[in-house]
Amino acid sequence: MCYLTTGKHMAFYGSFGTVLLLLAITAPVALAFGFGGAMAARSRVAPLRWLGKAYIAVVRGVPDIAFFLFFVIALDQLFEWLRHQAKCPDWDAAIRQGNDFVVCPAAKLPLSSSPQIWHEAYGFSLAVLTFAIVFGAFAANVLFGAMKAVPRAQLETAEAYGMSHRQTFWRILVPQMWVYALPGLSNLWMVLIKATPLLFLLGIEDIVYWARELGGSKTPRFTDYPHGDWRVYYFGALLVFYLCFTRVSEIVLGRVMKRLTHGQATMGGEAQRKAA
Amino acid sequence: MSCWDVVADYGLRSIGIGERLLPRDDFTLCKQVVLIGSGMIWNVYFGILALGAGFFLATALAVGKASKVTALRKLSEWFIFVFRGSPLFIQFFFAYFLFLALKSVSPLFDPFSAAWLGALIVLFFNTAAYSGEIFYGALLSVPKGDIEAAGAYGFSGWPRFRRIVWPTMLRLAWPAYTNEAIFLFHATTLVFFSGFPAWQQRGDALYYASYFADKTFNPFVAYPILAGYFILLTLVVIAVFGAINRHLNRHLPQEHRAGVRYRPNLVR
Numbered sequence: 001m002c003y004l005t006t007g008k009h010m011a012f013y014g015s016f017g018t019v020l021l022l023l024a025i026t027a028p029v030a031l032a033f034g035f036g037g038a039m040a041a042r043s044r045v046a047p048l049r050w051l052g053k054a055y056i057a058v059v060r061g062v063p064d065i066a067f068f069l070f071f072v073i074a075l076d077q078l079f080e081w082l083r084h085q086a087k088c089p090d091w092d093a094a095i096r097q098g099n100d101f102v103v104c105p106a107a108k109l110p111l112s113s114s115p116q117i118w119h120e121a122y123g124f125s126l127a128v129l130t131f132a133i134v135f136g137a138f139a140a141n142v143l144f145g146a147m148k149a150v151p152r153a154q155l156e157t158a159e160a161y162g163m164s165h166r167q168t169f170w171r172i173l174v175p176q177m178w179v180y181a182l183p184g185l186s187n188l189w190m191v192l193i194k195a196t197p198l199l200f201l202l203g204i205e206d207i208v209y210w211a212r213e214l215g216g217s218k219t220p221r222f223t224d225y226p227h228g229d230w231r232v233y234y235f236g237a238l239l240v241f242y243l244c245f246t247r248v249s250e251i252v253l254g255r256v257m258k259r260l261t262h263g264q265a266t267m268g269g270e271a272q273r274k275a276a
Numbered sequence: 277m278s279c280w281d282v283v284a285d286y287g288l289r290s291i292g293i294g295e296r297l298l299p300r301d302d303f304t305l306c307k308q309v310v311l312i313g314s315g316m317i318w319n320v321y322f323g324i325l326a327l328g329a330g331f332f333l334a335t336a337l338a339v340g341k342a343s344k345v346t347a348l349r350k351l352s353e354w355f356i357f358v359f360r361g362s363p364l365f366i367q368f369f370f371a372y373f374l375f376l377a378l379k380s381v382s383p384l385f386d387p388f389s390a391a392w393l394g395a396l397i398v399l400f401f402n403t404a405a406y407s408g409e410i411f412y413g414a415l416l417s418v419p420k421g422d423i424e425a426a427g428a429y430g431f432s433g434w435p436r437f438r439r440i441v442w443p444t445m446l447r448l449a450w451p452a453y454t455n456e457a458i459f460l461f462h463a464t465t466l467v468f469f470s471g472f473p474a475w476q477q478r479g480d481a482l483y484y485a486s487y488f489a490d491k492t493f494n495p496f497v498a499y500p501i502l503a504g505y506f507i508l509l510t511l512v513v514i515a516v517f518g519a520i521n522r523h524l525n526r527h528l529p530q531e532h533r534a535g536v537r538y539r540p541n542l543v544r
Binding site: 058061062063064065066069070073074077193194195196197198200201208211212215229231232235236238239242243246247 | 510
């Protein structure tokens with residue numbers, strides 16, 4: 001059917017790739033943010049601990065969509081401001097002029113002369129960073145709980161063997177915490193999948209953008225394939241896509257959990273041992 | 277113009293009372309606080325009605341999912357899977373365009389394509405599915421001894437459910453249900469960012485916050501105000517649900533009472 005292979009439809013299919021790419025990049029970055037946050041929250045230095053706990057509490061207490069809208073502008077302005085300070089030290093006009101944010105032309109990001117692809121890449125990386133900051137807080141919360149769940153006796157044994165604080169952390173605590181963290185992290189992965197349509201709000205041409213674009217009424221003047229308002233069907237297709245994606249993730253994560261609990265001194269591991 | 281005049285002009289702007297036009301210049305702190313606060317009316321409206329109605333459907337779904345009748349069980353399972361497995365954002369879009377398509381069939385569906393009813397229905401189904409799953413989990417962990425004791429006292433069928441099973445289920449589910457309620461209030465901010473239009477610019481708190489952020493190109497004022505309002509709302513929800521939790525657990529000895537811990541780890 002020719003209708004489904006028009007150039008715009010190809011872009012629509014490509015945008016599924018954009019979503020998957022975002023997920024693939026965001027997940028490890030958010031995990032790194034979460035690890036940093038969890039380490040800060042259990043640090044022995046008080047200001048660092050407060051910083052880590054405040055990061056977790058504030059991001060989780062406020063609607064995530066507000067953060068998406070906030071960080072995209074805030075990060076953009078932050079980067080431009082930093083470049084402005086570095087590149088144009090003798091610029092004396094104020095940056096905030098009433099309702100405008102003005103930096104010198106050399107500090108603009110991306111440069112107004114750069115090709116379209118850089119503008120898109122910059123927007124995309126801002127989106128990734130925003131997702132990583134928001135989901136990093138959730139991951140930090142999960143990892144913080146997991147670190148506390150590792151039996152105290154394990155750490156005491158390590159200390160009795162003369163390991164330093166750092167050695168105990170990296171060699172005993174971190175390898176053991178994953179099994180406690182996995183239920184929370186897999187929940188977080190589901191949540192991350194379900195947050196991807198919000199990309200649309202960040203100005204990325206993602207699947208929601210194309211579904212609206214392609215589904216709207218078309219007159220014969222502009223296209224060979226005129227049709228009425230088909231947006232219901234396009235969004236129905238997106239609904240099915242997300243349902244399948246979460247179902248597959250559920251099954252895969254279930255298998256991973258089964259493998260990880262094998263031989264662990266937890267209820268799940270005990271049940272596996274009895275069943276065998 | 278003092279701040280009280282601003283309150284008089286914009287305090288109820290989101291429900292169409294007061295000044296018609298949104299401020300176009302001179303975005304004072306007072307204007308931002310008042311207008312974003314005015315938008316909170318919609319967040320509270322959606323949250324309370326969806327939670328109130330969703331509670332009953334959630335109970336029905338939990339009982340249905342635990343039922344022995346295959347048709348009932350499958351129906352509840354699919355309902356819960358569809359609403360928990362897909363993003364709320366897509367659900368809003370889908371529902372909006374569905375209602376638009378139905379509108380051309382019959383004028384009966386006119387109010388459904390407006391946010392106050394259409395979005396409310398989506399939120400109602402969504403929270404019912406999430407809380408239904410929570411209640412189902414709690415239903416399975418009602419102690420066996422309680423049900424046997426009820427049988428020994430001659431309870432069965434509806435009276436047993438009403439007097440024994442249901443209160444215990446609620447008691448067990450309440451901490452998780454509190455988090456669900458908090459997240460539902462957060463989810464109400466999505467309404468005006470999906471298909472549903474804000475008629476005459478009567479939007480919710482986030483709608484006004486993003487309006488100010490766009491106009492002033494300064495996100496550092498409007499969004500923290502919004503965050504402050506939501507933290508306040510979260511504290512109120514915790515207080516109300518905590519009071520209900522104490523009521524549900526009042527028969528237990530003091531040290532066995534589980535407090536509600538604020539531990540949200542789900543978003544839609």
